[in-house]
Amino acid sequence: MMQRQAYAAYNNSKILTASPAELTLMLYDGAIKFCNIAIAAIEKHDVEKAHNNIMKTERIIIEFQTSLDHKYPVAKEFDRVYTYIISRLREANLKKDPEILEEVLKHLRTMRDTWKEVMQLSQNNSASQVS
Numbered sequence: 001m002m003q004r005q006a007y008a009a010y011n012n013s014k015i016l017t018a019s020p021a022e023l024t025l026m027l028y029d030g031a032i033k034f035c036n037i038a039i040a041a042i043e044k045h046d047v048e049k050a051h052n053n054i055m056k057t058e059r060i061i062i063e064f065q066t067s068l069d070h071k072y073p074v075a076k077e078f079d080r081v082y083t084y085i086i087s088r089l090r091e092a093n094l095k096k097d098p099e100i101l102e103e104v105l106k107h108l109r110t111m112r113d114t115w116k117e118v119m120q121l122s123q124n125n126s127a128s129q130v131s
Contacts, residue, residue: 021119024064028112031060035105039098047096054093057104061085081107 018026034056041049065082068075085104092100 021115021122025112025115025119027060027063028108028115031057032105032108032112034060035101035108038092039101039105042096042098042101050096051093054089054101057108058086058089058093061089081111 034053038050038053038057041047041053061082065079065086068078068082070076070079085107088100088104091097092104
C-alpha cells in the first residue's frame with residue numbers, strides 16, 4: 001500500500017513538472033499502453049476491460065485532435081490521421097477485433113517515435129545554440 005502511494009506521488013510529480021512536449025510523449029505512451037491492454041483483454045474475452053481501454057485510447061486521440069493548432073498546414077494532415085484512428089478504434093470496439101487494434105498500435109508507435117525524434121532534434125538544436 002505504501003509503495004503504491006509513493007509510486008502515485010512520483011507519477012503525479014512527473015506529470016506536473018513535465019514540459020508540453022514531454023506530456024505529449026506521455027500521452028502517446030498511454031494510448032499505446034491502453035491499446036495493448038485492450039488487445040490482451042479481447043484475447044481473454046474480457047469485453048468490459050477491452051471496451052474501457054479502447055475508450056481511454058480514443059479519449060487521448062480526441063484530445064490530440066482537439067488541441068491541434070489549425071494555423072499550421074500540417075494540422076490538417078494530423079486531423080485526418082486522428083479521424084482515421086478514432087474510426088478504427090470505434091470499429092475495433094464494436095467488433096472486439098484485435099487485428100484492428102494492432103493496426104492502430106502501428107500508427108501510434110510511428111507517431112510516438114516521430115515525436116521523440118522531434119524532441120531530440122529540438123533539444124540538440126537548443127544545445128548547439130547555447131554553445
